[in-house]
Amino acid sequence: MNFKNVYLADLMEKVKKRNPGEPEFHQAVEEVLESLEPVIEKHPEYIEKGVIDSIVEPERIIKFRVPWVDDNGKVQVNRGFRIQFNSAIGPYKGGLRFHPSVYEGIIKFLGFEQIFKNSLTGLPIGGGKGGSDFDPKGKSDMEVMRFCQSFMTELSKHIGADTDVPAGDIGVGGREIGYLFGQYKRLRNEYTGVLTGKGIPFGGSLARTEATGFGLCYFTDAMLKDNGSSFAGKTVVISGSGNVAIYANQKATELGAKVVAMSDSNGYIYDKNGVDLACVKQLKEVERKRIKEYVVTHPEAEYHEGCSGIWGVKCDIALPCATQNEIDEASAEKLVKNGCKVVAEGANMPSTPEAIHVFQKNGLLFAPAKAANAGGVATSALEMSQNSMRLSWSFEEVDAKLHDIMVNIYHNAAAAAEEYGMKGNLVAGANIAGFLKVANAMLAQGVV
Ligand code: NDP
Numbered sequence: 001m002n003f004k005n006v007y008l009a010d011l012m013e014k015v016k017k018r019n020p021g022e023p024e025f026h027q028a029v030e031e032v033l034e035s036l037e038p039v040i041e042k043h044p045e046y047i048e049k050g051v052i053d054s055i056v057e058p059e060r061i062i063k064f065r066v067p068w069v070d071d072n073g074k075v076q077v078n079r080g081f082r083i084q085f086n087s088a089i090g091p092y093k094g095g096l097r098f099h100p101s102v103y104e105g106i107i108k109f110l111g112f113e114q115i116f117k118n119s120l121t122g123l124p125i126g127g128g129k130g131g132s133d134f135d136p137k138g139k140s141d142m143e144v145m146r147f148c149q150s151f152m153t154e155l156s157k158h159i160g161a162d163t164d165v166p167a168g169d170i171g172v173g174g175r176e177i178g179y180l181f182g183q184y185k186r187l188r189n190e191y192t193g194v195l196t197g198k199g200i201p202f203g204g205s206l207a208r209t210e211a212t213g214f215g216l217c218y219f220t221d222a223m224l225k226d227n228g229s230s231f232a233g234k235t236v237v238i239s240g241s242g243n244v245a246i247y248a249n250q251k252a253t254e255l256g257a258k259v260v261a262m263s264d265s266n267g268y269i270y271d272k273n274g275v276d277l278a279c280v281k282q283l284k285e286v287e288r289k290r291i292k293e294y295v296v297t298h299p300e301a302e303y304h305e306g307c308s309g310i311w312g313v314k315c316d317i318a319l320p321c322a323t324q325n326e327i328d329e330a331s332a333e334k335l336v337k338n339g340c341k342v343v344a345e346g347a348n349m350p351s352t353p354e355a356i357h358v359f360q361k362n363g364l365l366f367a368p369a370k371a372a373n374a375g376g377v378a379t380s381a382l383e384m385s386q387n388s389m390r391l392s393w394s395f396e397e398v399d400a401k402l403h404d405i406m407v408n409i410y411h412n413a414a415a416a417a418e419e420y421g422m423k424g425n426l427v428a429g430a431n432i433a434g435f436l437k438v439a440n441a442m443l444a445q446g447v448v
Contacts, residue, residue, distance in 0.1 A: 005040065007047055008033045015056050022105025024324060028112050028349060029056055035431035038420040050447065051439045058111060060084040063104065064154040066132055068147045071140055079103075080151050082130035084164055085111040088441040091162055092128030093118055093377060093384075095169030098176065100135045107131055109324070110169070110348055114377070116434030117370045120409050123381040128164055130155070136171050148179035156184050161192035161387070167380045168197040170323065173243060174209070178202075193387025196380035205383035207398040208376075212346065213247025214399065215375015216319060216367075218406035220344040221255060223365055223426070226414065232256035237315040239263045239307065240322030241284045241291050244346040244373065248319050249277050261313045263322065264291040268310040271301035314338040321346030332358035345369035356427060371413045371430035378405045 003009035015029050036052070046052055066078040081104060084092045094114040097106070107129050115127030132151060136144050159166060168177055177197045184194050191203075198204035207214070217231070224230050234257045238245050241262045249259045258274045264284075269275065269291055279297060283289045292303045307322065311331035318340050320326055324347065327335075332355035335343065343359055344367035345351060351359070359366045379402055386392050393401075409430075416436075417429030 002034060003037070005037050008037060008040070008052075011052060011056065019105070019108065022108060024109040024349070025105045025112065027353065028109040031353065031427065032112075032116065032431045032435065035428040036435060038422075039432055039435065045443065046439050049443055051442050054442065055086065055115070055435075055438065056112070058083050058085045058108065059087060061104070062155075062158050066134065066147065066151050066154070068143070068150045070143055078132050078134040078147070080130070080132045080154060081107045082155060082158055082164070082166070083107050083111040083128060084158075085127040085129070086115040086438060087126035088438050088445060089119060090124035090126045092164035093125035093167070093380065094127060094129040095131075095167045095376075096172045096176075096180075097129070097131035097169040098134045098136050098171035099131070100133050102131045102133045106324075113348055113370055115438055116431060117374045118377055118381075119434040119437045120371055120412065120430060121374050121378040121381060121405055122408060123378060123405075125377065125381050128166070129169075130166055131169065131172075134171075136176065141175070144176060145179045148176055149183040152180045152183040153187065155180075156187045159184075159194055161194050161384070165193065165380070165384060166195055167377070168243070170242070173197075174199055193384050196383040198383070203383075203387050205379060205386055205398055206393070206395040207402060208379045208383055209243065210247040210250070210399075211379035211402055212244045212373050212376030213249070213321070214251045215378065215402055215406045216244070216248050216321070216344060216346045216372050217251035217255060218375065218403050219367055219372045219410050220317070220319075220342065222407045222410040223344070223367055224342065226410070227365060230256070231317070234258070234316040235260055235314070236317045236319060237261045237310060237313050238319045238321055238346075239268070239310050239326055239350070240320075240347065241280055242321070244376075245319075245321035246277065246281060246284065248321055248346050249275065249280070252317075252319070253277065257317065260315065261310050262291065263307050263310045265307060265322070266290055267292055267303055267305040268307060268313075269294045269301050269303050270313055271298060273300065311335050312338070315340055317342040317344070319344055319346050320350035322350065323347055324349040325352050327351045327355045329354035329358055331355065336362045336364065341365065343367070344372045346373050348373065360425070360427075366426060368427045368430050370434060371409050371426060374409055375402050375406055378402060
């Protein structure tokens with residue numbers, strides 16, 4: 001820990017004691033508090049009025065049992081979570097993650113990050129996150145439906161279009177959102193925009209599916225342009241092959257880059273001719289198969305077991321789009337050694353603090369998740385606006401708004417970094433710009 005400020009050092013110790021066994025949450029808080037050192041020197045009122053003490057404590061943690069019946073008639077029991085972290089600037093907003101690794105610490109880290117990310121979008125949304133240790137992989141559609149219905153039976157008591165509006169995340173895509181929405185409507189007898197990422201026929205927004213991946217590339221493109229470069233002619237490596245990774249690939253390719261590698265939690269593919277995205281979409285979105293199947297139809301490509309090997313593939317730009325802490329120090333060093341010049345995070349917290357240090361020390365352009373992957377939640381907020389107005393915008397309209405939001409986030413983060421004496425450090429810039437708006441709203445609302 002590198003705190004010069006005693007108050008922040010003590011607060012960090014308190015967070016660790018109060019939230020034992022939750023290293024991902026500690027990591028997320030530490031990164032934000034470190035960035036805030038110069039801010040509180042200028043604005044001691046954030047300490048005096050308890051804003052920083054409050055912002056690291058969730059407003060509410062909901063934890064519940066999710067019993068459901070599998071296809072063999074056996075009762076299965078999972079655990080559900082919703083953490084309503086901060087509502088200073090709007091209703092809680094953030095995705096639901098269904099993955100066996102989910103526990104309270106993961107949801108807390110994601111909910112905490114969401115506060116600042118949502119603030120950066122410039123839209124009126126607070127921070128929240130939820131999920132379950134349920135694993136949708138290998139389950140039948142009917143099992144997924146029964147699980148979602150049970151999950152929503154409890155969750156529906158705590159959410160609402162003006163209170164808390166969940167969306168998707170790992171393991172929660174269009175299918176799961178549909179089942180969750182159907183159950184909410186049935187329980188509450190109301191047709192509201194209580195979830196985002198809905199199907200287009202029932203209130204979804206065009207371009208929401210593409211938004212996180214597209215937004216990541218719009219942000220990266222703005223950062224590249226500001227540094228006299230672009231995607232054109234660059235070689236790109238993208239981890240993951242889920243929602244974020246697929247649409248990051250599509251947009252990076254549209255902007256003139258060649259994506260040569262993608263992965264899933266078993267291994268990665270390398271295709272020197274450029275990954276055939278239509279094939280990846282068919283395998284992952286339609287057939288729900290493993291990425292290794294790619295080489296069956298593309299014998300010229302290679303498949304390698306294990307996910308971290310992907311960071312040894314030579315590239316100009318790396319877009320980690322799978323999961324937290326997927327790039328450690330050794331992987332970061334491999335990227336640097338192979339000439340990578342840009343890392344932009346599509347997943348949440350995919351680089352360890354040591355990896356970020358390696359990138360910064362070697363002068364790479366580094367775009368942190370909070371800023372770079374905010375396009376998903378921004379478009380979710382646009383879906384909320386359309387639902388409230390009972391209107392829908394065209395794909396082009398939503399995409400144009402997304403583009404402007406991402407370019408603004410880049411410029412705001414870059415400006416905040418410069419104002420606080422850390423020019424080019426977008427980690428600090430994003431944390432500071434995201435924090436200031438929420439902190440000022442909290443100050444104005446008093447001790448609540
Ligand atoms: P998906 O479930 O659609 O895809 C996740 C991808 O990451 C899959 O390829 C999956 O492989 C891989 N993956 C998941 N867990 C691991 C792991 N432990 N190790 C290696 N690979 C793993 O999720 P999304 O694309 O929606 O989310 C990806 C990341 O982006 C997450 O960090 C999420 O929080 C973040 N994010 C998502 C947003 C969205 O709008 N969807 C918005 C902002 C951030 P496999 O198929 O083998 O599980």
